Amino acid sequence: MSVSITPLSGIGFLPFPEMSELLLSELKNRFDFSQKPEKRYGEMFYYGSKAEWKTQVYPYWARCVLEEPFLLKFDSIGEAATELKKIQRNWAPYFYNCFRRGNLIQEKLPYINLKDRKFPFSVPQSAMGIYSLIDEHTIIASAKTNSFLPCGTIRFVEDHENPPSRAYLKIQESLTLANLFFGVPLPSEGQKCFEAGACPGGWTWVLAGLGSKVHAVDRAELAPELMKNPLITFQAHDAFTLKPEDIGKVDWVFSDVICYPERLLEWIKTWLESGLTSNMICTIKMQGEINWPLIQQFADIPNSKIVHLNYNKHELTWLWHNK
Numbered sequence: 001m002s003v004s005i006t007p008l009s010g011i012g013f014l015p016f017p018e019m020s021e022l023l024l025s026e027l028k029n030r031f032d033f034s035q036k037p038e039k040r041y042g043e044m045f046y047y048g049s050k051a052e053w054k055t056q057v058y059p060y061w062a063r064c065v066l067e068e069p070f071l072l073k074f075d076s077i078g079e080a081a082t083e084l085k086k087i088q089r090n091w092a093p094y095f096y097n098c099f100r101r102g103n104l105i106q107e108k109l110p111y112i113n114l115k116d117r118k119f120p121f122s123v124p125q126s127a128m129g130i131y132s133l134i135d136e137h138t139i140i141a142s143a144k145t146n147s148f149l150p151c152g153t154i155r156f157v158e159d160h161e162n163p164p165s166r167a168y169l170k171i172q173e174s175l176t177l178a179n180l181f182f183g184v185p186l187p188s189e190g191q192k193c194f195e196a197g198a199c200p201g202g203w204t205w206v207l208a209g210l211g212s213k214v215h216a217v218d219r220a221e222l223a224p225e226l227m228k229n230p231l232i233t234f235q236a237h238d239a240f241t242l243k244p245e246d247i248g249k250v251d252w253v254f255s256d257v258i259c260y261p262e263r264l265l266e267w268i269k270t271w272l273e274s275g276l277t278s279n280m281i282c283t284i285k286m287q288g289e290i291n292w293p294l295i296q297q298f299a300d301i302p303n304s305k306i307v308h309l310n311y312n313k314h315e316l317t318w319l320w321h322n323k
Contacts, residue, residue: 002073012044012046013027013065063310064130065146065152068144072139087143088129091109091131098133123149129144164201165201167203168203171202174309177305186210192213197239215247243270244271261295261298268301306319
């Protein structure tokens with residue numbers, strides 16, 4: 001068998017882990033995409049035709065989109081790596097079988113960092129392809145994807161001792177993506193942040209660790225160590241009943257509050273109309289069936305972006321920067 005590359009006419013989606021059903025639901029209900037997957041490779045869905053896909057907007061629940069997929073037939077590990085390198089430098093593996101053979105191919109490709117990252121870090125803005133072994137002599141791949149991250153995924157080295165909750169990973173990822181999308185630096189010394197619904201303090205812990213001052217509001221107190229931190233001012237209150245004028249001008253506004261998306265959208269608009277902040281990051285908590293027209297209202301806000309984080313569950317994250 002000789003080496004061959006066959007372009008495919010379809011499109012592929014790799015969902016976030018354990019989010020396959022949400023991806024399929026989004027394709028149907030948000031995009032009215034009536035096709036059924038032609039193939040399934042592990043968690044990856046492949047649709048055989050792009051004819052019905054008439055938008056450059058991609059599903060939130062897909063961590064990586066194979067925009068121009070192809071099949072690569074090969075005999076040896078060296079041949080597979082050589083053909084991929086001819087196309088471009090950076091390739092990230094998604095393996096659901098043939099793990100040993102896949103790892104041997106990856107070792108022959110140019111190095112990319114697949115390890116958990118230490119926060120903070122900046123995402124390199126260079127093309128990142130994806131490939132997966134269907135069998136020992138066949139790869140499905142796409143040099144063009146929708147993400148600079150390997151398989152669209154970012155993971156951080158976890159601190160199991162100091163943060164008061166694992167929610168800190170969400171804000172680390174959110175700030176990293178805000179820097180990637182908008183070029184905005186992370187909160188820093190001399191900046192002021194307002195966090196709504198801060199208890200027990202996972203997000204506040206990250207912000208204070210970056211050197212910024214945090215006005216944290218919740219009905220319940222933060223973790224004891226955070227209550228003692230001189231960079232943190234705690235206010236016992238329902239954060240959503242406070243007006244922006246009650247808080248004053250801040251560099252960042254954050255919310256990971258459990259509330260209906262309608263209420264969050266109204267609160268966001270109040271802050272935007274006030275002109276008292278330049279950056280916002282808010283978690284959109286889903287309440288049952290997703291209201292896609294409502295989610296579109298968040299997406300339609302100028303200078304904003306909606307993402308599903310690696311550390312999100314049944315929720316989305318809205319990012320905004322006043323350019």
